[in-house]
Amino acid sequence: MILPRIGGGLSALLLLSAFSAATAGDLVATTEDGTEIARLPVPEGAGWCVLWNHSVQGFPVTDCYENRAGHMVLVRSRQPDFAAGLGHIPGRGRQVSDGEGGYWILDIDEPVPGDAYVLRPGAGPVDHRLQVGDTVVSLSAAAARQRVRIELTGE
Numbered sequence: 125m126i127l128p129r130i131g132g133g134l135s136a137l138l139l140l141s142a143f144s145a146a147t148a149g150d151l152v153a154t155t156e157d158g159t160e161i162a163r164l165p166v167p168e169g170a171g172w173c174v175l176w177n178h179s180v181q182g183f184p185v186t187d188c189y190e191n192r193a194g195h196m197v198l199v200r201s202r203q204p205d206f207a208a209g210l211g212h213i214p215g216r217g218r219q220v221s222d223g224e225g226g227y228w229i230l231d232i233d234e235p236v237p238g239d240a241y242v243l244r245p246g247a248g249p250v251d252h253r254l255q256v257g258d259t260v261v262s263l264s265a266a267a268a269r270q271r272v273r274i275e276l277t278g279e
Contacts, residue, residue: 149191150277153254153263161266164256166191166276171199172256174243174274176264179250183226189236189276196236196276201229240275 151172153162166172173188186202200217204226217232245252247268254261254274263272 148278149194151254151256152273152275152277153261154273154275155267156271156273159267161263161272162254162261164254164259164261166256168193170256172254174252175255175260176246176252177250179246191276192235194239194276194278196239198232198234198236199230200232203227203229236276239277240273243272243274244269245272 149166149168149170151162151164151166152160154160164172168191171188171190173186175184175186177183178185183204184202185204187198188200188202190197190199202222204222204224216234217229219227219229222228243252243263245263245268247264250264252263254263
């Protein structure tokens with residue numbers, strides 16, 4: 125970005141504003157009627173995960189995303205087993221052992237169309253959750269069996 129010479133203080137302020145705008149982002153979860161369940165800051169380069177317990181086997185599954193230049197990108201997934209609905213698709217990332225009998229699918233690097241998707245959180249023990257750092261929000265507790273839109277916004 126080239127800034128006109130209009131004074132050191134103002135130029136620095138404009139540069140800081142441009143940097144903040146380029147790196148800001150929120151992960152927002154809303155119900156179909158627009159009720160906001162979660163709004164979590166996720167700056168560029170930071171990530172978050174969607175966690176849940178497999179509906180048949182009960183073990184935890186993890187899908188992790190990153191904010192890449194303001195876009196939602198699926199980067200990796202941890203799956204402890206090859207249970208129903210799970211598994212590695214050849215050509216979509218690479219599968220490696222997690223050292224605990226399960227596996228990670230790494231380097232998925234798949235942009236999410238429109239930087240958003242709809243999830244219907246499972247009830248009870250399935251417990252779909254959003255995790256950003258140490259913050260965990262249960263989508264299931266707030267909106268079990270409802271359509272929930274998960275979106276990365278450029279706020």
